[in-house]
Amino acid sequence: MIDCLIVGAGPAGSVMAKEMASRGFETLVVEKRQEIGAPKRCAEGITLRGLKYIGIDIHPLGISGRIKGAMLYAPSGKKVVMEGDEMEGYVLERKVFEKDLAAKAIKAGARYMVKTQAIGMERENGAWKVRVRGMDGEMEIKTRLVVGADGVESKVGKWAGLKTVNRITDYHSGIQFEMAGVNADEKYIHLFFGRDVAPLGYAWIFPKAFSANVGLGILEKAAKMKAYDYLKKFIEEHEEFFKNAQPIEINGGGVPVAHFTRMVADGVMLVGDAAQLVNPIHGGGIARAMHSSVMAAEVAEKALKKGELSEDILIEYERKWDEEYGEKTRKLMKLRAFLEKLEDKDFETLADILEGEDIYSLTQAKMTFFLKKLITKPSLLSLAKKYLMD
Amino acid sequence: MIAVDRNKCIYCGGCVGICPVNAMTLEETIITINDSCIDCNLCVKFCPVGALEGSK
Numbered sequence A: 001m002i003d004c005l006i007v008g009a010g011p012a013g014s015v016m017a018k019e020m021a022s023r024g025f026e027t028l029v030v031e032k033r034q035e036i037g038a039p040k041r042c043a044e045g046i047t048l049r050g051l052k053y054i055g056i057d058i059h060p061l062g063i064s065g066r067i068k069g070a071m072l073y074a075p076s077g078k079k080v081v082m083e084g085d086e087m088e089g090y091v092l093e094r095k096v097f098e099k100d101l102a103a104k105a106i107k108a109g110a111r112y113m114v115k116t117q118a119i120g121m122e123r124e125n126g127a128w129k130v131r132v133r134g135m136d137g138e139m140e141i142k143t144r145l146v147v148g149a150d151g152v153e154s155k156v157g158k159w160a161g162l163k164t165v166n167r168i169t170d171y172h173s174g175i176q177f178e179m180a181g182v183n184a185d186e187k188y189i190h191l192f193f194g195r196d197v198a199p200l201g202y203a204w205i206f207p208k209a210f211s212a213n214v215g216l217g218i219l220e221k222a223a224k225m226k227a228y229d230y231l232k233k234f235i236e237e238h239e240e241f242f243k244n245a246q247p248i249e250i251n252g253g254g255v256p257v258a259h260f261t262r263m264v265a266d267g268v269m270l271v272g273d274a275a276q277l278v279n280p281i282h283g284g285g286i287a288r289a290m291h292s293s294v295m296a297a298e299v300a301e302k303a304l305k306k307g308e309l310s311e312d313i314l315i316e317y318e319r320k321w322d323e324e325y326g327e328k329t330r331k332l333m334k335l336r337a338f339l340e341k342l343e344d345k346d347f348e349t350l351a352d353i354l355e356g357e358d359i360y361s362l363t364q365a366k367m368t369f370f371l372k373k374l375i376t377k378p379s380l381l382s383l384a385k386k387y388l389m390d
Numbered sequence B: 001m002i003a004v005d006r007n008k009c010i011y012c013g014g015c016v017g018i019c020p021v022n023a024m025t026l027e028e029t030i031i032t033i034n035d036s037c038i039d040c041n042l043c044v045k046f047c048p049v050g051a052l053e054g055s056k
């Protein structure tokens, strides 16, 4: 019997593997894909602040673009620029970045099996028996702890009886072309808002070394067509960026922009997207995924040492997470609800009244100043109402 | 019954995460749907490229 079986070798899984292996636990990662990290389901953006906060180092080869800020575009094209230390970030090369994380875990002593899919699990004598299928056939692995790092497709939680199914109202439908020949300032990420651009979401350009991730996420309830159609329209309507651009890769995916699932069950912990740990405003989940694994490993260590892996013990992980992110996430959910009520003219107004720093504050869940701003001017009253009414 | 158009599917796995009865699985590039499907069409609504089609 092993100590820890991790399902999924994304950022959450490989950080968990490194944390567990370096504590001396017998750790195995199964990843169903034959290549870790590809194809990506991601625009690959991450802030330096986020990385530093959770103490993750990235190999330089995993970094494809260096960013110093963001440009936000209202539907009319009106632009707000966000800059400053907090805005600095990378656009990663995820298939290199994820292999880097896996290599670090392997160096710490973790074992990996790729092209090996977890297909079911059963509880037996206080341990889990996980069935996996790979090139050499099916086998069973007995483990004291199962970590579901299996992303939005997560089955581990479902097998353990947790309600992890995403809701269509809280699950962005994402599509992206990685394109060569894009003409956009490569020191910035570019974000585009508007009901006809990306309903209840946004479109983006994230510049990389010799390409750019161009994509968008939408919510189905407000969409008149598929995300793919919105993306084609977006590219057609922005000759200034895409006149000579051509796609070199197509990506997509679901982004869970609400977190409601429980994160533990007897002998089971969920990390990253499997537990819907994504920033509900911008949909960034890489940093949170890695941070959740750092937290989960601290609790798993104690539990494994005590030999007590019940839900009651593992729940400390969920509590830690809530302490750190609960309040902020709840505020950001409120902001998300507000943003979902905005029409194109409201975006124009916001572009007029907000500076880059204001928008940064909002993304950090600091809202009081915003409300003050809205209620001081009669012309902003309709916005204030949208903000205040649930 | 849900039909998958393999010319369109970009195997992003997004649909798997929204299926209420865990009927879908992505294996490398192939989406499979088992008999427990209840034809709720949520996956159809979600799919970013329109690769899924319900029977209705």
Ligand SMILES: Cc1cc2nc3c(=O)[nH]c(=O)nc-3n(C[C@H](O)[C@H](O)[C@H](O)COP(=O)(O)OP(=O)(O)OC[C@H]3O[C@@H](n4cnc5c(N)ncnc54)[C@H](O)[C@@H]3O)c2cc1C
Residues within 6 Å of the ligand: A007, A008, A009, A010, A011, A012, A013, A030, A031, A032, A033, A037, A041, A042, A043, A044, A045, A046, A116, A117, A118, A119, A149, A150, A151, A152, A153, A154, A155, A174, A175, A176, A215, A251, A252, A253, A254, A255, A271, A272, A273, A274, A278, A283, A284, A285, A286, A287, A289
């Ligand atoms: C279009 C799009 C754009 C995005 N852009 C950004 C961005 O710019 N910045 C950002 O921070 N976040 C972004 N995200 C979110 C980010 O990609 C995720 O939050 C992040 O990948 C979560 O990491 P994870 O390790 O939890 O899951 P994943 O990276 O999804 O990894 C899960 C792994 O588990 C494997 N797996 C699943 N089931 C099994 C099984 N049964 N057996 C074995 N292996 C299995 C999968 O193959 C996969 O490799 C974006 C998402 C999308 C869809």
Ligand code: SF4
Residues within 6 Å of the ligand: A252, B004, B008, B009, B010, B011, B012, B013, B014, B015, B016, B026, B031, B046, B047, B048, B049, B050, B051, B052
């Ligand atoms: S959501 Fe659509 S494109 Fe993505 S895997 Fe499912 S069927 Fe394929």
Ligand code: SF4
Residues within 6 Å of the ligand: B002, B018, B019, B020, B021, B022, B023, B024, B033, B036, B037, B038, B039, B040, B041, B042, B043, B044
């Ligand atoms: S129609 Fe509903 S039940 Fe059937 S595969 Fe799609 S999401 Fe699952």
